Amino acid sequence: MKRVSRSAVTYPRKRAVTACQICRLRKTKCDNNRPSCSFCLSSGRVCVYDDSQVDQSKFDPASLAILSQINVVLSELNTVSSKLDGTSASNGGKRVIANPYSLNAAPGVTNMEHVLAWPIYDDVEGIRSLTYDYREHDDKLLETPMLMDVVDRTKVPELVQQFFHYVHTKNPICNVRVTEHYANEISQTGFGWNFESCIILLICALGAIAGPAKSEQDRLIATAYFVEARKRIAFVKHNTLQAAQCYFFCGMFRMYNIQPVIAWQEFHQACLILRTFLLMKDDNSDGSKVNGQSEPKSERRSSTTRHGYTMSVEQRLFWSSLKSETELSLELCFPTSGLANIKYPDLFPSPPTEEEGEIDEKAWFFYLTELMLRRTTDNVINAFYCCEPSEWLTTPTRDLIDSVKVFEGRLEDCKKSIASSLQFHYGATPGDELTYVTKGRFVDAYEYLYRPLVYCAMHGSPDPALRPYVDKYVYYVTTWSDTLADVHRHHGTWYYIRFICRVMVVLMGLVKAQVLDRLPVDLDTLMTRCNLLLSRWEGESPDLSAIKDILNTLWMTVSEQSLSPETVRSNPSSV
Incomplete structure (x- = not known):
């Protein structure tokens, strides 16, 4: 089994006149001493300069590649956020841009409940709230009769x-x-x-x-x-x-x-x-x-x-x-x-020390990739979702598309930079759990990224420029369809089920709004698989039972509009 290398890596350093990242965060004077300024040395903190980024001797080349992509993503965020911020301000809206170096996505209009509130579903009866008092349900876990000898x-x-x-x-x-x-x-x-x-x-x-x-x-x-x-x-x-x-x-x-x-x-x-x-x-x-x-x-x-x-x-x-x-x-x-x-x-976690015991190399790359994609997804959310969906319609389509393209490039760069052991193809099912979860993280990021354009295609005037992004949305979010029945109990089971159901709501909205003339998979088959999945888990979380009822209510309204499936998926690069 491969282990994370702890061998030292040396890099040439250049004298910089800018303060280290910690002194900049503290807004205090930095004496620019290398490898550590006086404050960081005295407080025992890791001193990081922009031209060295992190204490690179702690990271192997693959880790450094992942961390460098995080920096690229963060550097692009200010440009995208500023552009969207200016557009929103001109429309009388407000945006709150979080610190891109943290994991800090403000709860906004991102979850399934907000998708169900889209105007496309205003005429559908039977949609009810998914807000529950979970305490009575959850506390049953601790009431299970137990014998101490277990x-x-x-x-x-x-x-x-x-x-x-x-x-x-x-x-x-x-x-x-x-x-x-x-x-x-x-x-x-x-x-x-x-x-x-x-x-x-x-x-x-x-x-x-x-x-x-x-x-x-x-x-x-x-x-x-x-x-x-x-x-x-x-x-x-x-x-x-x-x-x-x-x-x-x-x-x-x-x-x-x-x-x-x-x-x-x-x-x-x-x-x-x-x-x-x-x-x-x-x-x-x-x-x-x-x-x-x-x-x-x-x-x-x-x-x-x-x-x-x-x-x-x-x-x-x-x-x-x-x-x-x-x-x-x-x-x-x-x-x-x-x-x-x-x-x-x-800004980044260091690999385990020799005193702690080594961690499997692939697992460590997975952990860094998880943080990188969480940061990237949070940046997408902070750029597009700190406003009501109606503001997407008042934002010039070209501005939205230009901003989406920036994040597309960053996600493509992120995928290229991940360790070879975690690489995957969107049209294939990964053979191990870590790679499978990594693929799911990328798909989740693309779902957030393209959703504003899908909303505009559903609710705005027809714009041919939006269609390629609707096709990309459908392509990415349906890559999970072949393994829908294979969900086992893990930390992310609830997230995965919620993601699938959210996507189903958006896909049915596209059919209801007659935006699509074809689907890459049979929507009826997807609905059957979703019902089987929800039936398996609905007894453990009250929102899943409610989601099942809502999906079937929506399905009754759009099933007669279901379209003939296109059996061969198209590659998004060609749409």
Whole structure:
């Protein structure tokens, strides 16, 4: 198995007169010392100049290629946002452009509920709200009768390894060696009432439920470990990285159980704790004490605490928590914690240190790609969705298309830059989960990107310039149709189902508005597959049952307008 290379890479440096990124964020004078300015050196922070970007000795060439594409995407955002901002202002609207270097997409008109509010569906009866009080439904998980002997300490090492295989590869927020040490100790001595036992119980819960072909019995076993962990979370010191890590894993477990609202509460709590922790750390930046002794500031950020929290663990916990909260806030239209407004000095997470244990190379590339695509998608959302859809109609079509083209180029560059082990073809089904999820992230970004033009084609006057982008939308969003029935329980199951249903609503709107004269797949077949998928999962989340009813109501209104399918998909580059 390939591992991330830690070999040093040297690069020529040029003297710059501009401040480092941290001093620019702080708006303070920078002395431009290399490789680290005086402030970064004294505070133990990673000093980053624009001509060096990151501490490149920590990254292998493939990681550097991914990070360079992030910088290209971010540099283009200001141009696109400024253009759209000026157009919106001329129409009396307002836009809020978030910090492009963070993961910060403000909840707007992005989710399925807002698509259902499009004027094309004004004459359809039976569309109802998807807003529920999930608490009664979600709390049933903790009411399941359990026997304490289900929690078996001898199974801990096995469950921890399952966690590393199925969960840690996607969110590497813990120290592998420290976690294995805790697991071995607990397997011999049993569980206590402390952080170590709480975190291992959560990891065991995730290890028991994660992976394909899991039974209901596996889910009950996972729930037993989770319930025991929740009893101990009060014993974890608040406003610490340990507490944030526990709540993050709680949020992940809730997502595995299709409990989005309570998952948001858990992720939100993790972000609030991180925000407080970082603010408190900044307040103590003049020095700290360990065991009554003053600790040098330059050592404090690089040292490993007794719980294994290196700076790279902190970085990954920060970005994973922020990413998870952002994604749920977009779908649920819930407020965010404000963690994105923290001027976090480390723009990218560093690979695990040798002390933590190595991570699989492909998994690390996947994690960087996830962050890159989340940033890119958030930038698309902040550029196009911080307004009502009606403003898309009042924006000149050419301006919208020009802005879309910029992001198209960035997404194409992003795809070229990802590691070879994660490369895929849109017309084919990837053979492994990480590549499959990567493909889904790109498709999601394209769906957000082309949707404003699809709206204009549905509701505005006919414009031939829009048709190629409608075709591109249909091409990309239907690439999932061949694997629709193969969805198993994982962290993103709920997101995936919501994405599919949102896309179905848009496709039926295109048929209803008579924008399309052909479809790349049979819409009737897609509807059948969606019903099968929703029937499988509707008992676990109340919104999925409501979505199923709504989709069938819409289908009744458009089924007679269903069009003959075009059996061969066209490549979007040719439309």
